[in-house]
Amino acid sequence: MAYGRGTFDKTNPFADEDDDLNGQDGDDGGWDLMRDELATRQGNISRSTQRCLGAIAESERVGVATAEELLHQREQLERTEKNLDKINKDLDVSQRHITSIKSMWGGVINFFKKIPQESPPVAAEEETKVQAAPKLRQAMEASQNQPRPAGEHPALQLRDESRYAQGTSQSFQKWNAEYEDNLDDMSTGLGTLKSLALGLNDEISEQNAMLDRLGDKTDKSEFRIHGTNKEMRNMLK
Amino acid sequence: MPAVRSSNGFLQQLKATMRDMDRTRQQIRDEDVEMFDRKVAPVREEAFRAVSEFMEMYAEPMEPLGDVEPVIIPHQPGKQGGAKKTNRGVERQDISPDVSTVHLEQEQKQLPSIPQDQPALQSWGNLREDLVELNDLIHEFSTMVHEQGEKVDRIQDHVEEAHGNVQSGVKELGKAAKYKAAMFPVAGALIGGVLGGPIGLVAGLKIGAGAAVGGGILGFAGGSMWKKRQSKQLDIELDKMSDRQSQSYPDFKTTPSGDVTQSDTGYHRRPSA
Numbered sequence: 001m002a003y004g005r006g007t008f009d010k011t012n013p014f015a016d017e018d019d020d021l022n023g024q025d026g027d028d029g030g031w032d033l034m035r036d037e038l039a040t041r042q043g044n045i046s047r048s049t050q051r052c053l054g055a056i057a058e059s060e061r062v063g064v065a066t067a068e069e070l071l072h073q074r075e076q077l078e079r080t081e082k083n084l085d086k087i088n089k090d091l092d093v094s095q096r097h098i099t100s101i102k103s104m105w106g107g108v109i110n111f112f113k114k115i116p117q118e119s120p121p122v123a124a125e126e127e128t129k130v131q132a133a134p135k136l137r138q139a140m141e142a143s144q145n146q147p148r149p150a151g152e153h154p155a156l157q158l159r160d161e162s163r164y165a166q167g168t169s170q171s172f173q174k175w176n177a178e179y180e181d182n183l184d185d186m187s188t189g190l191g192t193l194k195s196l197a198l199g200l201n202d203e204i205s206e207q208n209a210m211l212d213r214l215g216d217k218t219d220k221s222e223f224r225i226h227g228t229n230k231e232m233r234n235m236l237k
Numbered sequence: 238m239p240a241v242r243s244s245n246g247f248l249q250q251l252k253a254t255m256r257d258m259d260r261t262r263q264q265i266r267d268e269d270v271e272m273f274d275r276k277v278a279p280v281r282e283e284a285f286r287a288v289s290e291f292m293e294m295y296a297e298p299m300e301p302l303g304d305v306e307p308v309i310i311p312h313q314p315g316k317q318g319g320a321k322k323t324n325r326g327v328e329r330q331d332i333s334p335d336v337s338t339v340h341l342e343q344e345q346k347q348l349p350s351i352p353q354d355q356p357a358l359q360s361w362g363n364l365r366e367d368l369v370e371l372n373d374l375i376h377e378f379s380t381m382v383h384e385q386g387e388k389v390d391r392i393q394d395h396v397e398e399a400h401g402n403v404q405s406g407v408k409e410l411g412k413a414a415k416y417k418a419a420m421f422p423v424a425g426a427l428i429g430g431v432l433g434g435p436i437g438l439v440a441g442l443k444i445g446a447g448a449a450v451g452g453g454i455l456g457f458a459g460g461s462m463w464k465k466r467q468s469k470q471l472d473i474e475l476d477k478m479s480d481r482q483s484q485s486y487p488d489f490k491t492t493p494s495g496d497v498t499q500s501d502t503g504y505h506r507r508p509s510a
Contacts, residue, residue: 048365055368059375066379073386076393083393083400090400090407097410101417193371200378218396225403232410 042175049182056189060143063196067140070203077210084217091224098231136199143192251284 100107258277265273 048361052365052368055372059368059372062375062379066375066382069379069382069386073382073389076389080393080396083396087396087400087403090403094403094407094410097407097414100414101410107418107421214392221399225399228406 042172045179046175046182049179049186053182053186053189056186056193060189060193060196063193063200064140064143067136067196067200067203070200070207071136074203074207074210077207077214081210081214081217084214084221087221088217088224091221091228094228098228098235102231102235135195136203139192139195139199143196248288251288255281255284 096110096113099113100110103109258281262270262273262277
């Protein structure tokens with residue numbers, strides 16, 4: 001039942017671990033106990049911090065993955081919108097054809113109606129695409145560029161609790177430094193998470209607007225297609 | 238408590254001596270241990286007894302630690318009031334564990350506890366809860382995005398297919414319109430023929446009639462002229478003949494129309510009828 005490995009120096013509670021037989025203060029047992037309790041608490045705190053750091057890092061990772069998926073879906077939605085626009089244009093052309101087929105004077109009528117133009121300014125679209133979701137991309141980049149603690153993922157780093165039980169000032173200072181570092185990491189991690197969350201929020205809002213537009217365009221297209229089909233069927237009778 | 242303090246010094250010395258003994262004990266050879274113990278044991282026993290008695294005597298007053306700073310702030314070098322000093326945790330690493338247990342109990346009473354920093358603890362707890370909640374939220378978000386991703390995929394595929402269909406549909410319509418348009422020249426020809434035929438017929442009739450009439454008139458006129466010419470020649474010849482027969486008669490002639498003119502060149506007769 002040894003409580004500690006060294007005496008408890010009066011002036012420095014975490015004196016050297018060498019057996020100090022200066023016969024000084026004999027409070028070893030009590031202080032040993034306290035030291036142990038302290039060590040336990042240190043260990044607890046460290047483990048807790050590590051877990052928090054791990055949670056933050058994992059949240060960040062998941063957030064970035066989600067952001068990438070969202071960006072991919074955005075591209076899909078944009079492609080869908082382009083397709084719908086093309087469908088509408090094609091329906092315009094088909095309407096022209098139908099009027100020309102339907103009646104003798106259709107050709108004459110068409111002569112006066114405008115020709116559906118192909119008008120996409122492709123270059124301008126490319127530009128806007130690069131700038132799409134800038135906030136989200138920024139946050140993603142920031143997260144990916146963040147310097148990770150060299151070596152393992154913070155959640156995987158095991159801390160040897162016995163380290164802290166040595167009761168030396170150096171070990172304690174080391175622990176303290178680590179603790180502060182961990183807190184700093186947590187703070188930066190949370191900052192990144194926040195910008196990630198903001199970016200995700202913006203992205204989702206924009207995509208919601210896009211989806212509304214898509215819904216409207218789809219309804220319109222569907223209505224026109226049905227009408228066109230009916231007209232054609234009438235013509236063929 | 239000065240008395241205690243001075244006894245502290247004694248106690249410390251005692252303790253140091255006992256430790257020395259222990260150390261020496263560990264350093265001697267095994268075979269000598271027994272002998273050592275035999276020699277040392279009684280003295281040790283007495284020392285222990287004395288110390289424990291002392292401890293029991295002075296254990297209680299040492300309990301109140303109000304004057305001792307309870308906070309063990311790691312940065313600061315140890316704060317022990319004098320009161321603590323009487324907690325003698327005598328180290329015995331191998332022998333006499335019972336003494337240490339006695340001391341242990343006493344120490345436990347008198348140890349200051351590492352204080353609870355309530356606000357910090359609370360904020361730490363809140364932080365932990367928030368982080369866990371955040372993590373859950375993010376996971377849920379990710380799952381939802383993933384599910385919806387499949388729907389978006391299907392949407393994209395459907396619309397693309399629809400676009401393809403509409404495109405081919407429009408192409409077919411275009412072809413139909415072209416065929417319809419190709420009909421126009423034929424239709425035009427037919428119409429032209431159908432319309433122009435009767436018109437031409439009517440027009441032709443009219444023109445034919447006109448031509449006939451005109452031709453008739455022309456013929457008549459031409460014939461008339463011929464006839465006149467013939468007549469004139471005949472007359473000239475007649476005149477010549479009558480000139481040889483009667484040169485004594487004055488040249489005059491009367492015609493039934495009554496108009497007679499005399500002239501050098503001949504007779505001018507107003508054409509009759």
